[in-house]
Amino acid sequence: MGKTLFDKVWDAHVVDTIDNGPQVLYIDQHLIHEVTSPQAFKELEDRSIPIFRPKQIVATADHNTPTLNQHLPVKDALSRNQLQQLSENCSKNGITLYELGHKYNGIVHVMAPELGITQPGMTIVCGDSHTSTHGAFGAIAFGIGTSQVAQVFASQCLLLSKPKSLRVTVNGTLKKGVLPKDVILYIISEIGTNAGTGYFCEYAGDVFKNMSMEGRMTVCNMSIEMGARGGMIAPDETTFSYVKAKEFAPKGEDFEKKAAYWKTLPTDKDAVFDKEYVFDAANIEPMITYGTNPGMGVKITQNIPNLEDASFKKSLAYMGLEGGQSMLDQPINYVFIGSCTNSRIEDFRVAAEYVKGKQKASNVTAWLVPGSKQVEAQIENEGLKAIFEEAGFQLRQPGCSACLAMNDDKIPQGAYCVSTSNRNFEGRQGQGARTLLASPLVAAATAIEGKIIDITQHLN
Amino acid sequence: MEKFVTLRSTAIPLNIENVDTDQIIPARFLKATDKQGFGDNVFRDWRYQKDNSLNNEFILNNPNYSGKILVAGDNFGCGSSREHAAWALTGFGFKVIVSSFFADIFKGNALNNGLLPVQVSKEFLMELFKQLEKNPATLLTVNLKDQTISVYESSLSENFEIDPYKKTCMINGYDDIDFLLSKKEQIEAFEAQKNY
Numbered sequence A: 001m002g003k004t005l006f007d008k009v010w011d012a013h014v015v016d017t018i019d020n021g022p023q024v025l026y027i028d029q030h031l032i033h034e035v036t037s038p039q040a041f042k043e044l045e046d047r048s049i050p051i052f053r054p055k056q057i058v059a060t061a062d063h064n065t066p067t068l069n070q071h072l073p074v075k076d077a078l079s080r081n082q083l084q085q086l087s088e089n090c091s092k093n094g095i096t097l098y099e100l101g102h103k104y105n106g107i108v109h110v111m112a113p114e115l116g117i118t119q120p121g122m123t124i125v126c127g128d129s130h131t132s133t134h135g136a137f138g139a140i141a142f143g144i145g146t147s148q149v150a151q152v153f154a155s156q157c158l159l160l161s162k163p164k165s166l167r168v169t170v171n172g173t174l175k176k177g178v179l180p181k182d183v184i185l186y187i188i189s190e191i192g193t194n195a196g197t198g199y200f201c202e203y204a205g206d207v208f209k210n211m212s213m214e215g216r217m218t219v220c221n222m223s224i225e226m227g228a229r230g231g232m233i234a235p236d237e238t239t240f241s242y243v244k245a246k247e248f249a250p251k252g253e254d255f256e257k258k259a260a261y262w263k264t265l266p267t268d269k270d271a272v273f274d275k276e277y278v279f280d281a282a283n284i285e286p287m288i289t290y291g292t293n294p295g296m297g298v299k300i301t302q303n304i305p306n307l308e309d310a311s312f313k314k315s316l317a318y319m320g321l322e323g324g325q326s327m328l329d330q331p332i333n334y335v336f337i338g339s340c341t342n343s344r345i346e347d348f349r350v351a352a353e354y355v356k357g358k359q360k361a362s363n364v365t366a367w368l369v370p371g372s373k374q375v376e377a378q379i380e381n382e383g384l385k386a387i388f389e390e391a392g393f394q395l396r397q398p399g400c401s402a403c404l405a406m407n408d409d410k411i412p413q414g415a416y417c418v419s420t421s422n423r424n425f426e427g428r429q430g431q432g433a434r435t436l437l438a439s440p441l442v443a444a445a446t447a448i449e450g451k452i453i454d455i456t457q458h459l460n
Numbered sequence B: 001m002e003k004f005v006t007l008r009s010t011a012i013p014l015n016i017e018n019v020d021t022d023q024i025i026p027a028r029f030l031k032a033t034d035k036q037g038f039g040d041n042v043f044r045d046w047r048y049q050k051d052n053s054l055n056n057e058f059i060l061n062n063p064n065y066s067g068k069i070l071v072a073g074d075n076f077g078c079g080s081s082r083e084h085a086a087w088a089l090t091g092f093g094f095k096v097i098v099s100s101f102f103a104d105i106f107k108g109n110a111l112n113n114g115l116l117p118v119q120v121s122k123e124f125l126m127e128l129f130k131q132l133e134k135n136p137a138t139l140l141t142v143n144l145k146d147q148t149i150s151v152y153e154s155s156l157s158e159n160f161e162i163d164p165y166k167k168t169c170m171i172n173g174y175d176d177i178d179f180l181l182s183k184k185e186q187i188e189a190f191e192a193q194k195n196y
């Protein structure tokens, strides 16, 4: 029987198999940030265990960083302390850190791919569930807890049981105005938030083949939102040409050798998956969520369903919405374009194209938060900054920002925010904040109109 | 890690589905650099009103319910990978979480912190909720050796699954680091010959 992409990468990294138990999996690249690493560093220190392979770790500061005045000392004492600890831990242990203000600083899942740290065929982990993003390159990439961060520090390995395999195929051509974000929101709304639990997902079919690397990252990013530990897309020419010129990617002959290996990775024709879903691109439309988990999404022109379920009702009560109501014309107070799901240059290009020459509605506060210093520079160099500023949008400095509201970028109690991030949980963007997940195009249009509109009617 | 073999305790029913880690411990409490003190803020935004007064409607504030076991609705622990969620639950005093479904990363984090996730059938879960509603003093027994969960002094009982390796770790209080360090030579040999 043939092997899947996942099988091939996994099997190449198995160090040992315990009888009736998990396997010891070798980790090529470990990414860390300030929030989930301090306790792991401390654990090793307390047990006098050295960091085994510091050169295979890269650190960034992203979750807890301000998005204004990054050149000044961080005001919040607890945040400042956490950032300081990261700096100390990295310098003590010889770990590369792209701290606040560094030209490579950014959200871990934006900065690693754009530097070529993320490569096909790798195993990549990070103490962050959206590590699934890196699967867009045909890597096995997944989030881990802090105990596991300590395990990788100590041994560059993890003890894991091999997950089951799932394939989501989307064939056909996407309609105008339908973005990668809509594709993944559509998939999750169809299969639910735990359809992927216990599985590793491969995305296949025309839609993903024709997608840019940025789009593939958006899709793989949200694999965790359907419960899957990670998602992958087979590496192809799109992948290779993205990786090729990047700072830390292999060069010259080295690259050719690697690429020859990467070409052997796609799933064999006769491989069998434990579970399969197939969708038709023609059924996908711009999406929006109405509830408090990412599976509670509808096509933007559809009404919210009417369910009797207690959890469903609790969710709608929190959102201040009614079963059966339409999402169109819903007034919105905030728009957030950012997060590791949609803060890459392509996302800002899409938004800018729509915004150009228009004015933001007066009832909306619109925050744009680039995923990295590099994206920030691109926004400026491509002239997008001027477009946004003329339209009344506020361009901030890179970081996780309002995606999880650890810093000051919080949505106030009761306010509605159309957000390009990945989670609409209660309080995710601030206590009492109401999050509606959407694509950067829908977000940009909402900012202009001040309410939710049917974007497909506004595209020429 | 603390050892876990059996536990008999009363339980707190949290009959809500899809409880995510942002509810278990909101992000604004993740600024600490150690593992202590998270218990005080478990389910913070459900336990307290906006003005910091207790929310008496929330089950954790109901004086009739207490215990080391949390019985929760389907798909418990979805969302972020923050292990702080497990620290918050153990910090509050929970040793066992019962649900009909656990999110992957949460389950692993719980096991790495001596917090036992017990996955039961939906029917059994509903039965537990019913019993706990009727009688808050209902005692539950969790036996890890036999992999059973039962309602004390009744015939209600169910078996649960656990990875045999993890079971050994929990019973003996071992963690994965000890095991991985014992494999160091093999890991180095792997690095020397890896062919990708």
Ligand code: SF4
Residues within 6 Å of the ligand: A062, A063, A107, A108, A109, A128, A130, A339, A340, A341, A399, A400, A403, A404, A421, A422
């Ligand atoms: S942007 Fe949001 S989801 Fe992404 S790493 Fe940061 S906090 Fe997590």
